[in-house]
Amino acid sequence: MEEIRDTVSHDQEAPARRVRLSDLATALGLTKSTVSRALNDYADISPDTRDRVRKMAAQMGYAPMPSAQAVRTGRVRALGLVLELDAPDRYGPFLADFLGGITQAASVEGWTLTIASSTSRADMEATITRLLQEHKVDGFILPRTRVQDPRAIFLQSKRVPFVLFGRVGYGQRDAGLSWYDVDGSGAMRDGVARLVRLGHKRIGFVGPCEAFNFAMLRRDGYREGLALAQIAHDPALEIMGVSDRAEGAVAARALLDLPEPPTAIVYATDATALGAYDVARERGLTIGRDLSLIAYDGIPEGRMIEPPLTTFAVDSRHAGERLAALLIAQLRGTPAEELTELVAAQLQPGGSDGPPRMT
Amino acid sequence: MEEIRDTVSHDQEAPARRVRLSDLATALGLTKSTVSRALNDYADISPDTRDRVRKMAAQMGYAPMPSAQAVRTGRVRALGLVLELDAPDRYGPFLADFLGGITQAASVEGWTLTIASSTSRADMEATITRLLQEHKVDGFILPRTRVQDPRAIFLQSKRVPFVLFGRVGYGQRDAGLSWYDVDGSGAMRDGVARLVRLGHKRIGFVGPCEAFNFAMLRRDGYREGLALAQIAHDPALEIMGVSDRAEGAVAARALLDLPEPPTAIVYATDATALGAYDVARERGLTIGRDLSLIAYDGIPEGRMIEPPLTTFAVDSRHAGERLAALLIAQLRGTPAEELTELVAAQLQPGGSDGPPRMT
DNA sequence: TAAAGTACCGAAACCGATTTCGTAAAGGCA
DNA sequence: TGCCTTTACGAAATCGGTTTCGGTACTTTA
Numbered sequence: 001m002e003e004i005r006d007t008v009s010h011d012q013e014a015p016a017r018r019v020r021l022s023d024l025a026t027a028l029g030l031t032k033s034t035v036s037r038a039l040n041d042y043a044d045i046s047p048d049t050r051d052r053v054r055k056m057a058a059q060m061g062y063a064p065m066p067s068a069q070a071v072r073t074g075r076v077r078a079l080g081l082v083l084e085l086d087a088p089d090r091y092g093p094f095l096a097d098f099l100g101g102i103t104q105a106a107s108v109e110g111w112t113l114t115i116a117s118s119t120s121r122a123d124m125e126a127t128i129t130r131l132l133q134e135h136k137v138d139g140f141i142l143p144r145t146r147v148q149d150p151r152a153i154f155l156q157s158k159r160v161p162f163v164l165f166g167r168v169g170y171g172q173r174d175a176g177l178s179w180y181d182v183d184g185s186g187a188m189r190d191g192v193a194r195l196v197r198l199g200h201k202r203i204g205f206v207g208p209c210e211a212f213n214f215a216m217l218r219r220d221g222y223r224e225g226l227a228l229a230q231i232a233h234d235p236a237l238e239i240m241g242v243s244d245r246a247e248g249a250v251a252a253r254a255l256l257d258l259p260e261p262p263t264a265i266v267y268a269t270d271a272t273a274l275g276a277y278d279v280a281r282e283r284g285l286t287i288g289r290d291l292s293l294i295a296y297d298g299i300p301e302g303r304m305i306e307p308p309l310t311t312f313a314v315d316s317r318h319a320g321e322r323l324a325a326l327l328i329a330q331l332r333g334t335p336a337e338e339l340t341e342l343v344a345a346q347l348q349p350g351g352s353d354g355p356p357r358m359t
Numbered sequence: 360m361e362e363i364r365d366t367v368s369h370d371q372e373a374p375a376r377r378v379r380l381s382d383l384a385t386a387l388g389l390t391k392s393t394v395s396r397a398l399n400d401y402a403d404i405s406p407d408t409r410d411r412v413r414k415m416a417a418q419m420g421y422a423p424m425p426s427a428q429a430v431r432t433g434r435v436r437a438l439g440l441v442l443e444l445d446a447p448d449r450y451g452p453f454l455a456d457f458l459g460g461i462t463q464a465a466s467v468e469g470w471t472l473t474i475a476s477s478t479s480r481a482d483m484e485a486t487i488t489r490l491l492q493e494h495k496v497d498g499f500i501l502p503r504t505r506v507q508d509p510r511a512i513f514l515q516s517k518r519v520p521f522v523l524f525g526r527v528g529y530g531q532r533d534a535g536l537s538w539y540d541v542d543g544s545g546a547m548r549d550g551v552a553r554l555v556r557l558g559h560k561r562i563g564f565v566g567p568c569e570a571f572n573f574a575m576l577r578r579d580g581y582r583e584g585l586a587l588a589q590i591a592h593d594p595a596l597e598i599m600g601v602s603d604r605a606e607g608a609v610a611a612r613a614l615l616d617l618p619e620p621p622t623a624i625v626y627a628t629d630a631t632a633l634g635a636y637d638v639a640r641e642r643g644l645t646i647g648r649d650l651s652l653i654a655y656d657g658i659p660e661g662r663m664i665e666p667p668l669t670t671f672a673v674d675s676r677h678a679g680e681r682l683a684a685l686l687i688a689q690l691r692g693t694p695a696e697e698l699t700e701l702v703a704a705q706l707q708p709g710g711s712d713g714p715p716r717m718t
Numbered sequence: 719t720a721a722a723g724t725a726c727c728g729a730a731a732c733c734g735a736t737t738t739c740g741t742a743a744a745g746g747c748a
Numbered sequence: 749t750g751c752c753t754t755t756a757c758g759a760a761a762t763c764g765g766t767t768t769c770g771g772t773a774c775t776t777t778a
Contacts, residue, residue, distance in 0.1 A: 031758050065494050068734035070426035071763045085459045095454045100444045103476040112495050114473050117462040133422050136471050427764035430733045
């Protein structure tokens with residue numbers, strides 16, 4: 001401790017009275033109201049004084065106190081995020097990037113991120129309500145959009161701005177909503193196309209529970225890929241409701257045990273695709289030769305495994321940045337329906353896909 | 360969208376005027392000041408009216424607006440957390456649990472968590488400063504404590520309350536500081552003891568960069584374990600500066616290539632221990648028979664691998680909960696030095712450790 | 719019974735901003 | 749010159765709370 005105190009080279013002065021609006025005003029020989037309006041770009045302030053105020057503010061290091069502003073304006077310049085602790089796969093390793101993206105983007109605009117967590121759906125509504133009635137946040141970012149997302153419905157009824165990570169409602173118009181999404185459908189389609197180019201004709205698909213939008217979208221992408229290649233869709237090759245590595249393995253066994261097994265499988269998520277590696281080891285198959293795999297997510301384990309998993313990676317950092325930007329824009333007045341963004345996933349070639357083996 | 364709007368079963372009324380202190384006051388036939396003091400346990404309010412006010416507040420669903428309180432009190436009831444995006448291993452999969460723990464514990468006390476991120480050390484100080492001068496947080500939780508932690512030094516110079524995840528300053532007294540830590544040292548010591556009981560005599564150690572406190576502490580635990588078993592400490596068996604799986608593999612090779620290789624290795628982190636699995640596969644060694652491993656962290660991959668890694672698991676959720684509680688207590692007036700907590704890591708037996716093979 | 723406490727509550731100032739309203743000076747037009 | 753707009757700013761109200769300061773009414777003490 002002594003060592004620490006001694007190494008301190010920073011400003012020692014503890015109090016360091018913060019400069020208030022009134023300090024600025026007296027320093028300039030103006031009143032608070034004039035200074036405030038100057039800083040907030042009111043039209044009835046002359047350009048001269050506006051600049052003079054701005055300069056002095058910067059010089060004196062003035063920063064308005066958000067709490068005080070909030071009392072009057074009702075806005076706290078804070079984005080809200082509710083983590084769902086009871087979610088199936090717990091966000092995985094992307095959370096840090098995602099949060100980093102949000103906070104960085106929010107920070108440059110002078111906003112902050114307030115997070116809370118819920119352990120059940122009922123709890124989630126209570127959490128959101130608390131954040132709202134305590135005026136801790138101005139709007140929400142909702143990750144993991146689900147079909148008929150209860151959070152979206154809830155917030156919409158309260159007229160609270162929010163933005164979704166993932167489109168809402170499969171097949172339904174999501175008019176009036178703001179969202180950011182990665183084109184999982186397009187990725188699956190491209191994945192199929194890539195396999196077709198390699199020579200595959202029987203291509204399976206393994207996806208998660210249909211309650212998730214992205215599951216449906218990716219499945220459709222798979223089907224679209226087949227259609228574009230003029231391959232008939234065989235329902236037997238399509239398995240849904242798979243959410244982890246073990247279940248991914250079960251699905252792989254089921255597909256490989258078919259009378260006419262697929263030579264390649266498209267997995268909707270990396271985590272489940274890892275199950276196929278386990279099955280391959282069990283049966284002495286070589287991934288990338290005896291069985292081709294393409295998945296989606298870009299989890300780090302996919303790069304560590306042998307052979308590395310070919311996958312469509314999502315940029316969680318970018319997602320966070322854009323979601324924050326979209327929400328802030330909405331809070332500033334842009335109509336929600338104008339704030340939607342669909343980006344492509346990035347193909348990350350590994351060694352898990354190759355030409356089919358001639359049997 | 361139509362579907363969504365139709366399914367809404369919640370309160371449709373959009374405005375839902377929030378009840379203010381003055382509403383409560385008029386409803387009770389009292390003044391704002393009396394009601395406020397009643398709610399804040401002032402001594403000059405009779406127990407009768409205090410209870411009456413409390414009851415009515417609960418009935419009317421009154422919740423004070425933190426921003427308004429903050430203007431007067433200077434406290435926003437928010438904890439701050441700065442994520443370091445440039446950190447070596449990016450928090451891993453524990454972040455969700457950790458954040459969940461913090462927010463849950465904070466929530467029951469009526470506090471919230473505000474997070475920001477930094478991409479460099481300079482950026483970190485700027486971020487902290489911004490949060491502080493904007494009055495967005497009252498105190499900080501600092502994860503990943505380092506020797507002579509710059510954040511601790513900085514905050515201490517500003518007299519801002521904070522609590523550390525991990526003790527500060529290896530070997531130096533951290534008087535006046537508040538922290539929570541998992542006893543990594545004790546875990547390493549117990550790990551060595553466990554291996555000794557299994558019959559091992561040559562036990563190696565692989566740890567991370569010495570700049571981290573926990574690295575030093577775990578190394579010391581290893582040495583202590585050897586001393587307790589009356590085994591001489593062989594510097595050749597101790598490798599530091601290892602931070603990921605690949606480097607863990609390099610370390611394993613180095614140890615196994617020694618003239619007298621160890622029969623067991625204690626890794627300071629699970630992630631690096633996975634590297635030993637790779638080396639074992641390379642050389643045809645069976646983990647748990649030809650080479651025993653014990654590590655620390657409890658990452659999910661350790662449980663998936665074959666054989667499962669024997670490790671000392673940390674409960675990130677609990678850490679978050681306790682850190683929040685400690686910081687809140689400090690902000691409520693408890694002296695920082697009374698707020699320290701050391702908990703034991705939980706042994707999670709796998710199959711990676713067994714009796715040494717007789718060669 | 720008068721003086722001195724004590725218990726309890728109201729009135730008003732205050733925190734740090736924003737916003738409405740009023741008004742003096744400058745400019746435009748006849 | 750006289751009247752009407754603008755232009756640009758000050759005065760004061762306001763947001764939703766907290767806190768200081770008095771001032772009753774009721775006890776206690778002398």
